[in-house]
Amino acid sequence: MVDIQKTSNSKIDKVNFDDLVFGQVFTDHMMECDYRDGKWQKPVIKPYGPLSLDPSAKVLHYGQAVFEGMKAYKDKDENIWLFRPDENFKRINRSSKRLAIPEFPEDYFFESLNALLKLDSEWIQKGFGNSLYIRPFVIATEKGVSASPAKEYKFMIICSPAQAYYSGEVRVKFSEDYSRAADGGVGFAKAAGNYGAQFFPTNIAKEEGFQQIVWTDANAHEFLEEAGTMNIFFRIGDKLVTAPISDRILDGVTRKSVLQLADEYNIETEVRRVTVKEIVEAAKKGELKEMFGSGTATVINPISGFGYKGEKYELPKLEDSYARFFKDKLMKIQYNEAEDKFGWRYKVK
Amino acid sequence: MVDIQKTSNSKIDKVNFDDLVFGQVFTDHMMECDYRDGKWQKPVIKPYGPLSLDPSAKVLHYGQAVFEGMKAYKDKDENIWLFRPDENFKRINRSSKRLAIPEFPEDYFFESLNALLKLDSEWIQKGFGNSLYIRPFVIATEKGVSASPAKEYKFMIICSPAQAYYSGEVRVKFSEDYSRAADGGVGFAKAAGNYGAQFFPTNIAKEEGFQQIVWTDANAHEFLEEAGTMNIFFRIGDKLVTAPISDRILDGVTRKSVLQLADEYNIETEVRRVTVKEIVEAAKKGELKEMFGSGTATVINPISGFGYKGEKYELPKLEDSYARFFKDKLMKIQYNEAEDKFGWRYKVK
Numbered sequence: 188m189v190d191i192q193k194t195s196n197s198k199i200d201k202v203n204f205d206d207l208v209f210g211q212v213f214t215d216h217m218m219e220c221d222y223r224d225g226k227w228q229k230p231v232i233k234p235y236g237p238l239s240l241d242p243s244a245k246v247l248h249y250g251q252a253v254f255e256g257m258k259a260y261k262d263k264d265e266n267i268w269l270f271r272p273d274e275n276f277k278r279i280n281r282s283s284k285r286l287a288i289p290e291f292p293e294d295y296f297f298e299s300l301n302a303l304l305k306l307d308s309e310w311i312q313k314g315f316g317n318s319l320y321i322r323p324f325v326i327a328t329e330k331g332v333s334a335s336p337a338k339e340y341k342f343m344i345i346c347s348p349a350q351a352y353y354s355g356e357v358r359v360k361f362s363e364d365y366s367r368a369a370d371g372g373v374g375f376a377k378a379a380g381n382y383g384a385q386f387f388p389t390n391i392a393k394e395e396g397f398q399q400i401v402w403t404d405a406n407a408h409e410f411l412e413e414a415g416t417m418n419i420f421f422r423i424g425d426k427l428v429t430a431p432i433s434d435r436i437l438d439g440v441t442r443k444s445v446l447q448l449a450d451e452y453n454i455e456t457e458v459r460r461v462t463v464k465e466i467v468e469a470a471k472k473g474e475l476k477e478m479f480g481s482g483t484a485t486v487i488n489p490i491s492g493f494g495y496k497g498e499k500y501e502l503p504k505l506e507d508s509y510a511r512f513f514k515d516k517l518m519k520i521q522y523n524e525a526e527d528k529f530g531w532r533y534k535v536k
Numbered sequence: 537m538v539d540i541q542k543t544s545n546s547k548i549d550k551v552n553f554d555d556l557v558f559g560q561v562f563t564d565h566m567m568e569c570d571y572r573d574g575k576w577q578k579p580v581i582k583p584y585g586p587l588s589l590d591p592s593a594k595v596l597h598y599g600q601a602v603f604e605g606m607k608a609y610k611d612k613d614e615n616i617w618l619f620r621p622d623e624n625f626k627r628i629n630r631s632s633k634r635l636a637i638p639e640f641p642e643d644y645f646f647e648s649l650n651a652l653l654k655l656d657s658e659w660i661q662k663g664f665g666n667s668l669y670i671r672p673f674v675i676a677t678e679k680g681v682s683a684s685p686a687k688e689y690k691f692m693i694i695c696s697p698a699q700a701y702y703s704g705e706v707r708v709k710f711s712e713d714y715s716r717a718a719d720g721g722v723g724f725a726k727a728a729g730n731y732g733a734q735f736f737p738t739n740i741a742k743e744e745g746f747q748q749i750v751w752t753d754a755n756a757h758e759f760l761e762e763a764g765t766m767n768i769f770f771r772i773g774d775k776l777v778t779a780p781i782s783d784r785i786l787d788g789v790t791r792k793s794v795l796q797l798a799d800e801y802n803i804e805t806e807v808r809r810v811t812v813k814e815i816v817e818a819a820k821k822g823e824l825k826e827m828f829g830s831g832t833a834t835v836i837n838p839i840s841g842f843g844y845k846g847e848k849y850e851l852p853k854l855e856d857s858y859a860r861f862f863k864d865k866l867m868k869i870q871y872n873e874a875e876d877k878f879g880w881r882y883k884v885k
Contacts, residue, residue: 210592210681217591237588242566242694243559247675250599250728251735287735322681326596327732332559332671332696334765336735345591347681362720369718369754371711373733379599380729383676384722386600386636386685405718406755416683 189218189299191306194234204312207350209484210320214307218299218344221328222289227342230299232306235345241330245337251327252379253282256483258349259304259319259535261311262523267304267535270521272297274440279323282376287336288325295342296323303344304535315522316351320484349484357488359414359478360397361463361495362388366405367415367435374435385415397494399480403463404435411461417480417488418442422509423469424476426455441481445513447529452516454509463495470500478502479510486521487514538567538648540655543583553661556699558833559669563656567648567693570677571638576691579648581655584694590679594686600676601728602631605832607667607698608653608884610660611872616653616884619870621646623789628672631725636685637674644691645672652693653884664871665700669833698833706837708763708827709746710812710844711737715754716764716784723784734764746843748829752812753784760810766829766837767791771858772818773825775804790830794862796878801865803858812844819849827851828859835870836863 194215202212213235220230246252255275260268276297280290304311304319311319323344327337365388368374373381385400392400401419404410412430413419418439421428427449432438449456469475470493478490489510492501519525520532543564551561562584569579595601604624609617625646629639653660653668660668672693676686714737717723722730734749741749750768753759761779762768767788770777776798781787798805818824819842827839838859841850868874869881 211679213592235591238591239586240589242584242587242692243562243671243696245732246728247595247601248603248671248673248728249731249735250601251732252596252599254597285736286732287739320681322592322597324597330560332669332694333557334731334734336739343591345681347592364720366718366720369715369721371713371715371754371757372718373729378729378733379595379597380722380727380733382598382683383594383600383635384727384729385683386598387634390636390685405720408720 188229188294189302190229190231191302192231192233193306199309202348204348204350207348209349210347212347214310214319214346214348216303216306218303220295220299220342222340222342223338227289227292227295230295232299232303240328243330243332245327245329245331248332249327249334250378250380251286251288251337252325253279253286253288254322254324254377254379255279257321257323258483258521259311259321260521260523261313263313266523267308267311268521268523269533269535271440271444271531272300272533275323278377278438279325282378283325285373285376286378288327288340291325291342300344301535303346307346310346310348312348315518318349320347320349322347356491357398358396358492358494359399359401359490360392360395361411361493362400362403363408363496365400367402367412369405370434372434375432375437377437382415389415395494401493409462409464411463411466412436414480417482417485420445420479420481421461421466421475422477423474426457427509428457428459428461430461431458439481441483441486441517444517444531445481448513448516451528467495467500470502476503476505477509486517537578537643538651539578539580540651541580541582542655548658551697553697553699556697558698559696561696563659563668563695563697565652565655567652569644569648569691571689571691572687576638576641576644579644581648581652589677592679592681594676594678594680597681598676598683599727599729600635600637600686601674602628602635602637603671603673603726603728604628606670606672607832607870608660608670609667609870609872610662612662614662615872616657616660617870617872618882618884620789620793620880621649621882624672627726627787628674631727632674634722634725635727637676637689640674640691649693650884652695656695659695659697661697664867667698669696669698671696705840706747706829707745707841707843708748708750708839709741709744710760710842711749711752712757712845714749716751716761718754719783721783724781724786726786731764738764744843750842758811758813760812760815761785763829766831766834769794769828769830770810770815770824771826772823775806776858777806777808777810779810780807788830790832790835790866793866793880794830797862797865800877816844816849819851825852825854826858835866
């Protein structure tokens with residue numbers, strides 16, 4: 188079903204897999220599938236290369252664009268695994284629907300993804316922490332500067348080899364003025380416009396010594412929501428607390444996996460709205476033991492402190508960190524080194 | 537200062553200027569200016585044609601993109617005029633700043649815009665209502681799928697000939713669930729992502745018999761804000777009411793010109809938050825005489841009715857319509873047929 192055009196000129200020998208910057212190097216091939224005349228055409232796998240777009244293409248003017256982030260892992264026996272790819276597939280279609288983009292067929296997605304990963308399988312390095320970051324995305328390609336949904340789109344998959352991700356000490360700022368999403372808006376979708384909108388406030392936070400922002404509700408900045416590229420967990424005492432998903436908060440695959448693992452290992456969880464006030468108070472009393480982010484790129488990202496209203500709060504360094512516990516459990520499942528009780532692993536074939 | 541590469545192959549003879557679909561046909565040339573190595577390079581005017589973008593270009597993934605809409609008008613003596621272009625120039629830089637895009641130099645903007653309009657001046661048709669729609673825009677072109685501001689951009693100007701715009705009877709729906717913008721968000725900016733996010737709710741409204749949505753505040757949907765491509769005015773009795781600009785509402789050039797003209801012609805105005813409740817009540821009592829939208833593409837767009845909570849409200853057809861009054865006043869200034877008391881006209885040279 189997939190049309191495959193192989194490159195005669197692999198770039199793989201020029202890549203230093205021990206010195207990769209995240210998301211900069213791409214594999215030899217990419218998947219491209221056009222939507223026109225009211226339907227998705229045949230997916231094509233072809234050499235990675237530039238796109239030709241009309242300067243009036245709607246993606247450039249009206250942000251009609253969504254994406255996903257996934258990873259492929261190679262185990263010791265050279266098997267290639269994905270982690271809950273059905274969740275990413277369903278989510279890109281939920282995102283597409285909200286952006287008035289036609290949904291993509293499930294068989295096109297999985298057949299072309301399997302074919303692409305097999306073709307570029309040498310780009311997936313073995314070793315705990317190494318992976319291939321997979322970026323499916325959809326863009327509106329139809330030309331024309333009238334503000335209306337496009338009739339032509341491209342669904343694409345590009346892949347970038349990634350090393351174990353150490354982001355250093357991460358401190359976050361709780362947002363006091365700026366917002367990421369509105370009730371009734373597109374915050375739950377992986378819509379392109381949600382990301383560009385965060386860069387300016389994040390630059391300000393960086394100047395103040397933070398690496399990321401934890402977004403709060405736009406109404407009163409009372410509730411802690413998500414970090415834009417990660418969902419956020421709080422450990423108060425030994426209880427794990429995180430905000431419920433909503434139309435403002437992304438339904439993170441790693442987030443929901445952490446919640447299931449917590450249940451499995453009898454860690455008490457609460458999925459409820461989390462106030463800035465209670466976290467600040469818990470930090471002051473020493474009851475806030477941990478914060479961490481969850482997301483595909485980083486898996487689990489420990490947070491060493493936060494800032495709010497000019498005050499900085501440092502978190503303790505724990506021996507029995509939940510962040511480390513979940514990261515280890517998740518990665519062992521992802522790399523086929525532990526039992527897959529929940530049926531999360533998907534074997535590329 | 538501008539590098540000009542003329543086409544040897546004009547398309548103008550193939551264009552039927554009496555049968556134009558808005559935003560579909562583009563002139564022979566376009567302006568392109570690259571940002572790299574920390575600065576804007578020399579603007580280039582060259583034949584209109586496709587862009588080559590890496591599939592990982594940040595505009596396609598993170599919506600780092602802003603635009604403007606302007607028009608050029610040709611008077612009876614073949615002079616070409618713009619309407620308050622300084623406002624568009626300042627606004628694209630305000631939008632850019634919020635999207636973490638480097639601001640564009642004023643002299644680059646005006647010199648290249650003048651040169652482009654002179655080169656493609658035959659594309660601007662005389663006749664009241666005919667114009668050239670001008671679309672300046674900026675996109676993040678740097679490759680890489682990490683969610684951070686790009687270091688490379690393109691500032692472009694493309695132009696599309698437009699006829700007098702008759703959009704038919706426009707009925708609007710007051711939004712009850714969906715939202716366009718959050719406090720502390722990017723609603724005030726002409727950010728690409730603000731537009732794609734409106735398409736799905738607008739499709740639903742269209743199925744219900746409305747052409748556009750008037751967005752309400754995301755918190756409680758109590759206040760009427762803007763229509764996504766137009767600011768909105770209400771005439772209650774003989775008073776003209778419109779919402780104040782905010783971080784959710786675009787500072788429309790036509791909107792502010794209407795307010796200035798109203799002052800000039802002793803029409804009472806109120807710039808204040810407008811509740812859905814008062815407009816519904818005014819409509820029921822027959823006190824809501826008119827509603828209209830203002831924006832560059834349409835100038836003034838009369839609204840013949842609105843819908844809210846399943847009820848439809850029709851507005852009277854007036855002899856002494858404010859919409860018609862302001863449209864006539866504005867267009868006569870734009871086409872150099874009336875005195876330009878406020879210094880709004882800008883002559884292309």
